Amino acid sequence: SPPKQDAGFKAVSCRQDWHQTSSQVVVTIYAKNPLPALSSVKANRTVLEVHVIFEGNKIFQAELDLWGVIETEKSFVSMVPTKVEITLCKASPGPWARLEHPQKEEKSKANQKSVGVSFLRKKSRFSQYTFYPSDTTVAVFQLLLKIAFILPRNAR
Template identity: 40%
Template sequence: MENGDIKLQCYNKGCGQKFDSSKNTDDSCLHHPGEPFFHDAYKGWSCCNKKCTDFTEFLNIKGCTRSKHSNVKPPEPEKPVKQEVNVDEVIEVKPIIPTVKERPPFDSPMTTMRPEIATSLKQQVFSIATETVSEKSSDEIAIGTTCKNGGCSVSYEGPDTNKSPCAYHPGVPVFHEGLKFWSCCQKRTTDFNAFLSQIGCTQGEHLWFKEDDDKKSVQCRWDYHQTASHVVVSIYAKQYCVQKSVIELSPVRLKACLLFPEQNNTTFQFDIELRGIVDVESSQVFMYGTKVEIKLKKAQPGSWSKLDIPRVTPSEEKPKLSAADIEITSRVDAVDLDDL
């Protein structure tokens, strides 16, 4: 057999042909210079964008580069060195015990969180003029305000109204077994209109503001869910003041105060001791048009059995009642007539 008839095997990837060394030119071999890859059911070559899911189709992908044929075998991958195992060796396996962080005290300093405000809520807030959200002076009395003393129905018409006498009931209204009366004067009646028209038994000055007017609160629905790394608390609320609503956080405490200007500046108060410890710097607050979302980053991954640890607030000492007061309290239900 002549040398010209000897065929050599080409070992370039993707070629697989036999060639005549005397006719081997720079464009004789069509192959892939890259490496094959197999990922997520796809099969292809790193040197070109050709890939498929069928293995036979993968083998038939034509090369992307031309060069001379090569009959040099690529080096075989090194086999892992087999290590001898000492059967007499005792291997001690210890469980991994996570480190437990020391729990900070409940009264630790709190950080006022800077919320991220949704774009739609920003447009809603800043489209309102500043004058509409400014608070009225504490000394200003709106025309038409009704005297807050029980039994007085005088409305404020101007400074001269303060000169008129205020006849009111210093006690509380009582409804019991069909009877209606004031605890201060005991004038009983069964007719509700007659009860409302009873003239007060005490003379004094009109009261246009109650002491607890600025302490009124509103109830908002809230909920939470958690993952291994975060606890997300959602407070569902609308028309709250973004600028004056405050979210405070410490590693073991969450405190929220939402202000509602359109509801006579009522507030929603939320103050709990967290079941676990959180990373304050990695936690976030988001304000939307329908809710406030507080994303707490857990200091240690895991699951909390509950969101909070119930705190027992020491009850205030109640004043001692006389025998007459005890008898009335045990028999009647007091109601507030301000909203009637």
């Protein structure tokens, strides 16, 4: 799991943006020099959870209750030196009125625990950037993916 704030990471906010096509929603987080090996992007069909470590010790975290439903297996993440781009594939084509569902405020912790999440795959075509240690990242990422499926997700 991603490092917690008390592990010497400073929680910060980042500028965010989003745009869409009929089949995709692209969420952009402007975090300079993200560290893929320490960052994670998780999602189920209606929730997106982002933990980005960047500039060495800064952490940006967000959980979005999405307006529509997505196909997690077709969604992916790209990390480049200036930003993190999360491409979400819509389950059914058509415009979203907004990125987040308006009724996101109150959600019980029990509900959150029982929601299964899977890591979105990171695009390896950005491995030419030196900050992205592709071999290590892939190994770490596969391990995280394995752990995510092994860990019991059901609330007690």
